[in-house]
Amino acid sequence: MSITIKKYQPENATHWNAFLKKSINGTFLFDRSFMDYHSDRFDDHSLMIYEEDQLIGIVPAHTKENCFYSHRGLTYGIPVVLENKTRAVIVAVLEYLDNSAFAKAEFNLTPQHYHKDNYILSSKLVENGFKIGRILHNMSVDLKANLNISSKKSIGYRNGKFENLKIERGADFKSFWELVLVPSLRARHNSMPVHSLEEIELLASRFPNHIIQHNVYSDQELLAGITFFIKGKVIKSQYAASSPAGMKTDAVGYIYIEAMKEYKHIGYHVMDLGPVNTSDGSINEGLYRFKKQLGSEMEEVLRLEKAYK
Known part of the structure; x- marks a missing residue:
C-alpha cells in the first residue's frame, strides 16, 4: 500500500x-x-x-x-x-x-x-x-502499584498540620494564578507561568474534563494549588506552587498525596510530576528530593535532533 x-x-x-x-x-x-x-x-x-x-x-x-x-x-x-x-x-x-x-x-x-x-x-x-539534544529528568508515580510516600511527607497527618486543610477541585484558576503562582514564580525565579491566566482559562473552558485546578485552603486562606492536565490514564501536574504560609504546612505535598489517592482509586495509571531540571539542565536537588519523597521515580526524557546540512 x-x-x-x-x-x-x-x-x-x-x-x-x-x-x-x-x-x-x-x-x-x-x-x-x-x-x-x-x-x-x-x-x-x-x-x-x-x-x-x-x-x-x-x-x-x-x-x-x-x-x-x-x-x-x-x-x-x-x-x-x-x-x-x-x-x-x-x-x-x-x-x-x-x-x-x-x-x-x-x-x-x-x-x-x-x-x-x-x-x-x-x-x-x-x-x-538522531542525537540527544537535551535530557530532562522526569519524575512519576506508578498509581497501579502501592503508593510509597515517605514518612517525611505524610507527617502532616500525624502532627496535625494537615488537619484543617481543605481541597477544592474545579476551575478557580484566577485565585491560584494571582495570589500564589505568579507571586511565587516572580519571587523565587523572577519568571512567569508559560500560560497567562487568560490562556489557561480559555483552554480550561475548551477542555473542562482535562484541565483541573486543585486549591488547598486553611479556613478561607488559599495556601497552595496544583493545575493538573489529564492525558488519557496519565495525570500531569502542570503547575504547582505555595504561598509562604503554605510552605510551612507543606500544602503542595498534601495536595499531591490526596490527588494520588483519588486518581489511583478512580483507575488512573500514572501521576507525572514533571522534570526536576534547572534552566542549565542540571538537577535541582531540593525539587528532586521533594518529588522522590512522594514516591516518584526518575526517568530520562529526550529531545532528539538531526542536522541535514
Whole structure:
C-alpha cells in the first residue's frame, strides 16, 4: 500500500481531531483547539500521513528558520498513530524529512510510560541518525502499584498540620494564578507561568474534563494549588506552587498525596510530576528530593535532533 504525507491545513481540523480520538497515543494537547490557541506564535507544519485513503498518523509540528520542530510550543510533539501503524508512520516521516530542505529536525519525546510504542519511536530516530539534544529528568508515580510516600511527607497527618486543610477541585484558576503562582514564580525565579491566566482559562473552558485546578485552603486562606492536565490514564501536574504560609504546612505535598489517592482509586495509571531540571539542565536537588519523597521515580526524557546540512 502506498503512503503519502500531506501538510495540515486549517480545513482539516475536524478530520485531525476525529483521528486523535481513535489513536493509541494521542492526548488533548494535540487537539487543534489546544494547539491553535497560540497559532500566531508558530509557523505550523503539522503532518498528516495516509495509507491509501486512510489517515494512519499525524505529527504536530512547526518550522522556524528552516528547521522542523515537533513541537516547541507543546510539552512534546511525537507522531500520533493508529494501532499497529507506528513503524509505518515513523518510516514515512523519516523519509519525508530526508527528502526535505530542512536544515534540522527535532522531536520532543514523551516519557516512556505514556505509551509502550514510544520506545519504538525513540529507537527508530536513533537508528536514523538522531542525537540527544537535551535530557530532562522526569519524575512519576506508578498509581497501579502501592503508593510509597515517605514518612517525611505524610507527617502532616500525624502532627496535625494537615488537619484543617481543605481541597477544592474545579476551575478557580484566577485565585491560584494571582495570589500564589505568579507571586511565587516572580519571587523565587523572577519568571512567569508559560500560560497567562487568560490562556489557561480559555483552554480550561475548551477542555473542562482535562484541565483541573486543585486549591488547598486553611479556613478561607488559599495556601497552595496544583493545575493538573489529564492525558488519557496519565495525570500531569502542570503547575504547582505555595504561598509562604503554605510552605510551612507543606500544602503542595498534601495536595499531591490526596490527588494520588483519588486518581489511583478512580483507575488512573500514572501521576507525572514533571522534570526536576534547572534552566542549565542540571538537577535541582531540593525539587528532586521533594518529588522522590512522594514516591516518584526518575526517568530520562529526550529531545532528539538531526542536522541535514
